Amino acid sequence: MREALFIKKNAEKWKEYQQVPADNPDETADRFITLIDDLSYSKTFYPKSKVTHWINGIAAGIYQSIYQNKKEKYSRIFTFWKYELPLLFKRYHRIFLFTTLLFVFFVAIGVFSAMHNDQFVRGVLGDRYVDMTEENIAKGDPFGVYKDDNPFTMFVRIGFNNIGVAFRSFIGGFTLGLVTLFIMWSNGLMLGVFQYMFFSKGLGLPSILVIWIHGTLEISAIVIASTAGFILANGIMFPGTYSRMVSFRRGAKDAAKVLICLIPVFIVAAFFESYVTHLMSESYTKQNHAGMPVWVSVSILAISLSFIIWYFVILPIRLHKKGYYIQSDGIVNRLKQSHA
Numbered sequence: 561m562r563e564a565l566f567i568k569k570n571a572e573k574w575k576e577y578q579q580v581p582a583d584n585p586d587e588t589a590d591r592f593i594t595l596i597d598d599l600s601y602s603k604t605f606y607p608k609s610k611v612t613h614w615i616n617g618i619a620a621g622i623y624q625s626i627y628q629n630k631k632e633k634y635s636r637i638f639t640f641w642k643y644e645l646p647l648l649f650k651r652y653h654r655i656f657l658f659t660t661l662l663f664v665f666f667v668a669i670g671v672f673s674a675m676h677n678d679q680f681v682r683g684v685l686g687d688r689y690v691d692m693t694e695e696n697i698a699k700g701d702p703f704g705v706y707k708d709d710n711p712f713t714m715f716v717r718i719g720f721n722n723i724g725v726a727f728r729s730f731i732g733g734f735t736l737g738l739v740t741l742f743i744m745w746s747n748g749l750m751l752g753v754f755q756y757m758f759f760s761k762g763l764g765l766p767s768i769l770v771i772w773i774h775g776t777l778e779i780s781a782i783v784i785a786s787t788a789g790f791i792l793a794n795g796i797m798f799p800g801t802y803s804r805m806v807s808f809r810r811g812a813k814d815a816a817k818v819l820i821c822l823i824p825v826f827i828v829a830a831f832f833e834s835y836v837t838h839l840m841s842e843s844y845t846k847q848n849h850a851g852m853p854v855w856v857s858v859s860i861l862a863i864s865l866s867f868i869i870w871y872f873v874i875l876p877i878r879l880h881k882k883g884y885y886i887q888s889d890g891i892v893n894r895l896k897q898s899h900a
Contacts, residue, residue, distance in 0.1 A: 670752020733792025
């Protein structure tokens with residue numbers, strides 16, 4: 561059989577084996593046996609052909625998924641958080657960069673608009689909220705809004721609200737990213753206006769030390785959730801070498817994993833806002849100076865920002881440089897020639 565005919569008869573099958581994980585162990589075994597037969601034939605008649613290397617690579621991946629990684633099943637959760645998720649995020653670093661820059665742009669629009677139009681602040685935040693904030697500032701309690709509810713009630717409400725925003729950003733990917741874009745626009749605009757309102761009152765630094773205790777994780781998580789939405793949209797619009805359905809399934813699976821990782825981040829952010837931000841706000845109340853020391857706020861800000869940068873930017877790059885990669889079936893492996 562000529563090589564061209566051999567490739568034509570089997571190319572679609574090999575692509576499916578490479579791109580679509582098997583549904584069960586029996587199917588995995590059948591695929592492996594079939595590839596070994598094809599590899600034997602290819603090595604016999606086309607030993608130096610690229611197709612031989614292709615088949616060998618697919619067979620090796622299945623072999624490793626069956627044997628090499630079998631002992632790691634017990635540590636699946638550990639592997640997911642330490643390797644799989646950062647490596648997955650590395651694949652979408654460009655989308656993450658695009659989402660981050662776009663969100664910053666929306667925030668800048670909010671700041672610029674608020675600077676040139678006082679009514680714009682009320683239009684975005686609402687008269688009731690602005691009046692309440694101004695009253696609190698006049699009373700010497702600029703961050704009194706964080707003391708209105710019972711801390712535990714705030715924790716539950718804020719946690720569910722933030723997770724809901726993240727979920728809607730993810731689902732927005734099904735609309736080719738249009739809903740995700742709108743959520744980013746509304747949140748970015750609101751953040752810019754909200755932050756400018758405090759700077760215009762001479763409370764810029766205190767607002768950073770108080771609000772960004774929880775805001776660092778909360779805003780970062782919203783940006784990452786929007787990234788998940790765009791990952792899903794990207795899988796629909798730009799299938800690349802995959803079929804559109806395979807690309808969609810791959811994008812949806814990857815985006816869902818990114819979304820799942822944000823749940824603990826939102827829980828921690830809600831805890832900070834409900835309990836820690838409340839204590840820090842006491843430092844800027846004229847009637848009560850029993851709040852937290854400034855160094856505690858700075859430490860939380862630094863640790864939160866460092867975690868986001870390290871886990872979602874630095875760690876994925878480091879793992880990639882060390883030769884770690886995710887196979888088509890989701891199993892983490894490492895190139896033998898890589899060095900620790």
